[in-house]
Amino acid sequence: MTHDPSDSSSATIEPRGAGSRRANSLSLRAFAPNAITALALCFGLTGVRFAIGEEWEKALAAIIFAGVLDGLDGRIARLLRAQSRFGAELDSLSDVIAFGVAPAMVLFLWSLQYAPKFGWVAALALAVCCALRLARFNSRMDSDFQPHKSAGFMTGIPAPAGAGMAFVPLYLWLITDNDLFREWYVVMPWGLGIAALMISAIPTYSWGSIRLRSSWRMFALAGIGLLGAALVTAPWPTLLVICVLYGISLPLGPISYAKAKRRSA
Template sequence: MSPMPARDDVGTHRGLPFRALAPNAITALALCFGLTGVRFAVSASGEGPMLHWEYALGCIILAGVLDGMDGRIARLLKAQSRFGAELDSLSDNIAFGVAPALILFLWSLQYAPKFGWIAALALAVCCALRLARFNANIDADEQPHKSAGFLTGVPAPAGAGLAFIPVYAWLVTGNDVFRDWVIVLPWTLFIALLMISNLATYSWSSLRLRRSYRLFALAGVGLLGAALVTNPWLTLFVICALYLALIPFSIASYSRVKRRRAGAA
């Protein structure tokens, strides 16, 4: 009689379950959308139609939507894995660091003397540093921001969205002043610094909704979806502006949490 196969061999012959493949496939799709955004930006940077800039931004936004789905689907299917976490970080670095940096460079920063490419590099490098810090601390016992339900710095997808604020304004108004590198370069550096900052920013787990506000929240989500369909760039501009306006409140909220913990200790 032949010996029974080892347990690992049995698992190998059974193959990878589909539930483990699905979230990783979504992550890979987000990566593809990020790189496709660069492709449209390259087409538009010559004599391509203005619509290609909209396609480029749309690809990054779709990558952000997919990035928000993959982790939740992995938890729903109980398919979390170290491989999935590493793939997610690599995808985020390309879709929300490298791709937005190249799009902004082709759209505006290439016209800046000497320092345009440096600003684009800063956005990509700071995104990579933020993700590396997140991965390094993922198993750390002491994470004050995370334990209180906050994030450290601006997350990569939000950073990409904020970096595009001048592009949103240009698409809404058609005014080329928003495309001037004098505005875009310092703005890009500012967002890059926000991503690697130690500021406490809101996460989904830090937000609480009263039961009496549920219907209003659902109505708001529906209206937001309609606004994104009818006037996406103005809506995204307003969303990003509100996110920036909430950062001082998130810092104040975390300070209150720290004081309560210190008092309890």
Template sequence: MSGEPVTARHGGLPFRALAPNAITAMALCFGLTGVRYAISAAGAGPIAHWEIALACIIIAGVLDGMDGRIARLLRAQSKFGAELDSLSDNIAFGVAPALILFLWSLQYAPRFGWIAALALAVCCALRLARFNARIDADEQPHKSAGFLTGVPAPAGAGLAFVPIYLWLVSGQEIFRDWVVVMPWALFIAMLMISNVATYSWSSLRLKPSYRIVALAGVGLLAAALITNPWFTLLVICAGYLLLVPFSIASYARVKRRRRATSAGAADAAS
């Protein structure tokens, strides 16, 4: 984080710290609201309620991407905000998606359906705990190279919903079958706690000549999300997963360069 963390006066938070924390609280509320609509849809409710449940989690992900940046912009980082953000992420991207998948499909598994849902929630909590434990560590190889360790919680929640996207797009009940959903949920859970190097925003670089093209692409992506959200989210998820092998290869190159640099420095010193 850039800048100095805000300090409380007389036991309170400065006014400028309220904005990012309010956005974090909104993300938490959207995550829990998604569970509310999933419960309603599970009781023979309309398909639209499943769509609203997914939309709530997606909006929570957008808000989660905003709060930290707004905090840095306002120089309003605080320990309170970091703790609130972690708790919000655990509920919005761990507990809520697990409950939605359980109510949508996994509850019909003859056994272990609840265990698969728990795995998604627990692995999200473990990932966030690992992140918090390492936040002040001196040696963080992935972070220092601009990469993340494993799939981040918001991305994991979005990827976990791939079977629901397929169901909404195609209308095929096969995608709702627990035989499909359970292994997928376990796969995403393992990706979240894995040591796989994945791209972060800081590791992505655009050439100046491509910036206008990128802005046009973002605009078209926003339009696609509005007009055909579930198919667009499928494409985004497929693209993210296809990038994982490239991120692993990129980090391997960074490690080789670092080893070569260290070896050269050792030879020069000897």
């Protein structure tokens, strides 16, 4: 409750520093989503540790699990009504490390270090563009004018999706055991393209832009269950199919956004 300073009858005197202590404290309700965010950060960095040991499947699994955790923390925060500025900042820092720095390091250690020139620069591009995307998102967080967000779309591909898409050559290498997909001249342009998509201004689908008819909801639940089973049974082909479908959706995003904009107008 707030009080008007001019109303002396309702004013209360607080001990010095009490307000700052409350502002700096972390409520128990907000602890769970922030703990999940910190766990996602740790899994992202653990992926780098596995990449240093050339345990590529474990490196991918750690970063992908970080993506799963990243999808949970915000929803749990909204469910518990525990959103906070601290949580938003921690989430952005975690995303930069788990989906920018970690994938860049994995791709560099796996392929780009063998490029005669600019291999490290290409890896840096992925991390830098991820950071720029999140900085743009944070700078617009309090803005009233966000046309893509108001229509249920995002601007550019999100950081977790960018990390997953950047690993497509690695998925193909694990599936086919063909060293062509590990060549730097294949990985470098692909990684640069994904980096550019992260900072692009194209509208992309978000969960808010997807509407399911009531008659399709049972099929959607069954599909999610089958998808989970496929990820456990054959993770790399399944992730490759998901990336292909997401790539197909990218040109459709601007078309759907234009239709949504016309409807709102």
